[in-house]
Amino acid sequence: MATSTPTGVRGSHAKHGAGAGSDAPMTHRQIMEALSGLLLGMFAAVIASTIVSNALPEIIAELGGGQSAYTWVVTASLLTMTASTPLWGKLADLSSKKALVQVALCIYIAGSLVAGLARNPGMLITARAVQGLGAGGLAALSQIIMAAMISPRERGRYSGYLGATFAVATVGGPLLGGVITDTPWLGWRWCLYVGVPFALVALLVLQKTLHLPVTRRKVSVDWAGACLVTAAVCLLLVWVTFADDKYDWLSWQTCAMVGGAIVLALVFLLVETRASEPIIPLRLFRNRTITLASLASLLVGVAMFAGTVYFSQYFQLARGQSPTMSGVMTIPMIGGLFVSSTVSGLVITRTGRWKAWLVAGGVLVTAGLGLLGTMRYDTPYWHLALFMAAMGLGIGMMMQNLVLSTQNQVAPQDLGAASSVVTFFRSLGGAVGVSVLGSVMSTRIGHHAEDTVSSLGPGERAAAGRTLAGGGIPDMDLLPPHIRTWLEGAYGHGIADVFLYVTPVAFLAFLVTLFIKEVPLRTSGALAQAAERQPDAVRAGGTAAARAAGTEGPEEDVPSRATASRTGEDTAGGAADTPSGGGIPVRGRVRGAEDAPVPRAAVTLISLTGRRLGRSVARGDGGYALDAPGAGTYVLIASADGFQPQASTIVVDGGPLLAHDILLNGTSGLGGVVRAAGSGEPVTGATVVVTDVRGDVLAAGQTGEQGLFTFAELVPGPVTVAVNAAGHRPAALPVEVGGTGVTRVEVELRTGxxxxxxxxxxxxxxxxxxxxxxxxxxxxxxxxxxxxxxxxxxxxxxxxxxxxxxxxxxxxxxxxxxxxxxxxxxxxxxxxxxx
The missing domain is CATH 2.60.40.10 (Immunoglobulins)
Known part of the structure; x- marks a missing residue:
């Protein structure tokens, strides 16, 4: 029989430690409140990209652009989203995730407002690039914040909500964009303003509901890497956009641009190997799952964006539908995405198995694209609906679960970088795919039009030639019936070729997923994983830090807490050990609560393989000194009696001195009294059990003659105190153990x-x-x-x-x-x- 916590239970403590409670697991309600702002932000970002899809033919026709402008309105936002995603992910590892997602929303709002005021294609493309910068932050940070709060095992359920939001925005975007475009007193410009109210509400909701610990360490952003990867991607996209239009695929322009992109990519890789905080940590790719998931995301991005971008052109230019009906006709694809992303998330949460969904998704995407490659302008709609549903089901199964498989493989401090790497490659695939396929589509439409122009009469051929020579998006309503039917056939066949060409890409993504190894999903979120590592001994802390850095050395080489403490005791007067010399000095102070020095703290430097390289014992002012053998990444371990051990990764860059202070959280006590409700009499012989946030028992005992109990050497933070006594109803209450001193609680038991x-x-x-x-x-x-x-x-x-x-x-x-x-x-x- 379930019992509730008695209302008579009271708790109090004398002193709280800084940051206490930050490791407490979030309840479902708290997670949903925090996700509400994220989902609103994601909705605004997604609807901004999809709402213009059905309006693009009219937008480009009014602003005076051609097929290249049509492609670049989409590609510009994808480009900045792609280039900025790793940067957002790295910043999320180094600073406040809440502040970053709010900055991304502000950038998105500014881009939306400028886009709505565009007077020419260039202004619109520039504003869309700004929009993409903000959308990249929202896409990357939503995944990162979700992973920080929720365990991989439970994340499937909440990823379903994210997938459902994506699907609703994708469904609602084209429909709403079509309605707005077809409404005379609104017009297409309002399509670009629609996301602004959602973004403003998201800002307010996030300010109130999202509360995450802030990483307090010096931020070192790899600006050189960000600029190089942006330049390489830009050069690549410019090449594929104008190839076979402004110049041939095999030309000196191709050699210059492709060669330049390769050189920039190689320089980028060189910079990343030397950067202290690389924008894309190359060591992550030592993990096979991350490498394969990134490659699969690149290929899935091509398929996903090809479907969402070119369906609007097909339905409006090949089937003569209005922008509103163009959105309605894509519902089968989005419905499939909605169903598969939601259902797969729920089933993964229940079973913990995810690879089968990736494989099945690859099969469905390949089949759907292959079937769509057979469509023509007069293909029965119910055939198209089945093909689009298959494609949508496959994308929904793969998109979120590729990120999930990656997040399950990395340490908490690499979560942002790893998540953004997968998102980066998906956006890169979309940007390159849209550009390449846009160029291919223009070429194929022209070829099909020339092949079938003989079906027109002599007078109509001249009009047809003028239509093709214009280079812009034609207004089908102004064309004579025979020319319109001829051009619809060319558009239908040319767009079908796009899906046919991308089918092998989807099949390759399917083959890649077959080699991804299924690893059981973790049952704790990133914040909880980080918290779990800290209460362990120094030995476990050193191994955890080494694992976070990408390697895992032999545990026997890592000094234990007892050894470190004994080392401190053996040093006369508590003075720091003298550095061996010949290396790079590492200096700093060991501090406790309220910046108080921690004398005689043992500080040990180990390699990533667990080999001890140096040790020191803090002086009376908390200062320590030791030498690193050379530039590189190391693990620094600190411990002291009465304090929780701490392990951290340091990067020695070859400078003359590295300053690194260490903050230790003190262990504390918990005591109190158990009384009978009503009478206030002490309850003797009551069993008191203290558990941590994971449910592990930290301490247990019984009350004495006066109903008193005491536990020493507890780590500060949230715990649960459960009390049970014969003839009384059991009670449980949450208690925050302070950073110093003894936390006091009083428990009242009701008779039962x-x-x-x-x-x-x-x-x-x-x-x-x-x-x-x-x-x-x-x-x-x-x-x-x-x-x-x-x-x-x-x-x-x-x-x-x-x-x-x-x-x-x-x-x-x-x-x-x-x-x-x-x-x-x-x-x-x-x-x-x-x-």
Missing amino acids: ARVRGTVRAAGGPLDDARVTLVDVAGNVVATATTGADGAYAFTDLDGGEYTVIAGGYPPVATGVRVSGHGVENHDIELAHPGE
């Missing part, structure tokens, strides 16, 4: 009564009879089933009137009064009617 008895029939005990206890308000308090002896029992009851209902024969209801303590015997006789 029992009702027990035997159910009999025909003079003997009745087996398997159902007994229900109901209070005076008609609420079911508890149920029980009798055993072979016919006995039943209800415990931990408050005083008052109850009804006991027994079934098995015709049910019998009898009343019983419970005094609030002791045992009430209540036997029940059952019989058939008339007996």
Whole structure:
């Protein structure tokens, strides 16, 4: 029988440590409140990209652009989203995630407002690039913040919400954009303003609901890497956009641009190997899952954006539909994405298995794209609906789960970088895919138009030639019927070729997913994982830090806490050990609560493989000194009696001196008294159990003659105190153990009564009879089933009137009064009617 925490339970403590409580797991309600702002921000970002898809033919026609402008309105936002995603991810590892997502929303709002005021294609493309910068932050940070709060095992459920939001925005965007575009008193410009109110509300909601710990360490942003990767991607996209239009695929321009992009990429890789905080940590790719998931995301991005961008052109230019109906006709694809992303998330949470969804998604995406490659301007719509649904189902299964598989493989401090790497490659695939496929589509439409121009009459051929020579997006309503049908056929066949060409790319993504190894999903979020590592011994801390850095050395080489403490005791006067010399000095102070020095703290420097390289014992002012053998990444471990051990990764860049202060959290005590509610009498012999946020028992004991209990050497932070005593109802309460001193609590136990008895029939005990206890308000308090002896029992009851209902024969209801303590015997006789 479930019991609730008594209202008489009270807790208090004398002193709190800084940052206490930051490791407490978030409840479902807290997670949903925090996600509400993120989902609003994601909705605004997604709707901004999809709402213009059905309006683009009219936008480009009004602003005077051609197919290149059509492509670049989409590509510009994808480009900045791609280039900025790793940067957002790195910043998320180094600074406040909440502040970053709010900055991304502000950038998105500014870009939206400028885009709505565009007077030419260039201004619109520039504003869309600014929009993409903000959208890149929202896309990357949403995944990162979700991973910080939620364990991989539970994340599937919440990723379903993210996928559902993506699907709703994708469905609503084209529909809303079509309606706005077709409304004379609104026009297409309002399509670019629609996301602004959602972004403003998201700003307010995030300010109120999102509360995450802030990483307090010096930020070192790899600006050189960000500029190089942006330049390389830009050069690549400029090449594929104008190839086969302004110049041939095989030309000196191609050699210059492709060669330049390769050189920039190589320089980028060189910079990343030397950067102290690389924008894309190359060591992550030592993990096979991350490498394969990134490659699969690149390929899936091509397929995903090809479908969302070119369907609007197909339905409007090849089938003569309005912008509104163009959005309606894409519902099967988005419906499939909505269903698969939501259902797969729920099933993954329940089973913990995710690879089968990736493989099935690859099959469906490949099949859907291959079938779409057979469409023509007059293909029956129900055929297209089935093809689009298959494609949408596959994308929904793959998109979120590729990120999930990556997040499950990395340490908490690399979560942002790893998540953004996968998102980066997906956006890169989309940007390159849209550019390449846009160029291919223009070429194929021209070829199909030239091949079928003979079907027109002599006079119509001249008009057709002028239509093609214009280079812009044609207005189908102004064309003669025969020319319109001829051009619709060319557009239908040319766009179908785009899907046909991208089918091998989707098949390659499917093959990549086959080689991704399925690893069981973790059951704790990134914040909880980070918290779990800190209470462990120094040995575990050093190994965890080494694992976070990408390697895992032999545990036997990592000094234990006892060894480190003993080293400190062996040093006379507590003076720091003298550095060996010949290396790079590492200096700093070991501090405790309120910046107080921690003398005699043992500080040990180890390599990433666990080999000890140096040690020091802090002086009276907390200062320590040791030498690193050379430039590189190391693990620094600090411990002291009465404090929680701390392990951190340091990067020595070859400078003359590295300053690194260490903050230790002190261990504290917990004590209190257990009393009986009402009388205030101490409860002797009550069992008191203290558990941490994971449910592990930290301490246990019994109260003394005065109802007192005391536990020493507890780590500061949230704990649960559970108390149980004979004749009383058990109680549990959350307590925040302070950073110093003894936290005091007072627990009041209410007395609890029992009702027990035997159910009999025909003079003997009745087996398997159902007994229900109901209070005076008609609420079911508890149920029980009798055993072979016919006995039943209800415990931990408050005083008052109850009804006991027994079934098995015709049910019998009898009343019983419970005094609030002791045992009430209540036997029940059952019989058939008339007996």
